[in-house]
Amino acid sequence: MDPRQQPASRHLARGSLPCADAVAGYPEGHERAFNGGGRTAAFQRLECRRALFCRRRLARRQFVRGLGVKIYPIVEGHGEVQAVPVLLRRLLSQAQCHRVDVGRPILRTQAQFRSQEEIQKAVRLALLQPDCAAVVILFDGEDDCPKDAAEKVRAWARGAAGQIPCDVVIAYREYETWFLAAVESLRGKCGISDVAAAPDNPESRRDAKGALEEFMPERRAYSETLDQPAMSAVFDMGRAHRRSRSFRKLVKAVGEILSQLHQPLTAWPPPQWQDVGAQ
Secondary structure, eight states, X not given: OOGGGSOHHHHHHTTOOOOHHHHHTOTTOGGGGGOOTTOOHHHHHHHHHHHHHHHHHHHHHHHXXXXXXXXXXXXXXXXXXXXXXXXXXXXXXXXXXXXEEEOOOEEOOTTGGGOHHHHHHHHHHHHTSTTEEEEEEEEEOTTSOHHHXXXXXXXXXXXXXXXXOEEEEEESSOTHHHHHHTGGGGTTSTTOOTTXXXXXXXXXXXXXXXXXXXXXXXTOOOOHHHHHHHHHTTSOHHHXXXXXXXXXXXXXXXXXXXXXXXXXXXXXXXXXXGOTXXX
């Protein structure tokens, strides 16, 4: 029998929800994954809600006891799958937040970020993780207005997230724009030239990947899966914060999520990041 067609009683007998693969197989969402066993649709939905409630309550208890809870990112590219956890952990460390970690990102395509159904399905997949305390959606804005697109996707996502903190950040125009904004801090790393300098307005530059390649040796190409996580680990977040509005949005979103998770934040963003005279 297809595991996605197993009756709800078998799932609930194990005290768990259907796996992510089972949920992903049903475009109507996780409720249909409980179809079977002769139960009515209303009772199936009730069981699903009860199981989700139990998982969320367990996560809250773990948090109170000092056990690990996680922020689950929903991202666009394979490079981001590796890079975003690196970046978020750096931000959590900068905030001196040691009780929250980052879960494995959920991968979606650019087209899926424009679909309410796909966004809400991805959020529900994140909520199926017992240690999910919050969700962050991050993708490239390209030529879209980041503010308008973020507001629309945020409304979709929060409609599925319920009481779980959830926010949306759009990198304008690309994730790599944040590296370009702080490219001086990458000199001598990842093939970046020792004389690399950021443009006056990094976010006005199209093709940030190509701009980074201009600072690399002639036969050296930028690799999303290799360079993106490596640069995420070392670029100067303070420079990026001062020079990139969309990076400031990410920093703000992380701070707001930590506040909703009742994490103590003495000063966020760090005061030195806001010093326009700093280099």
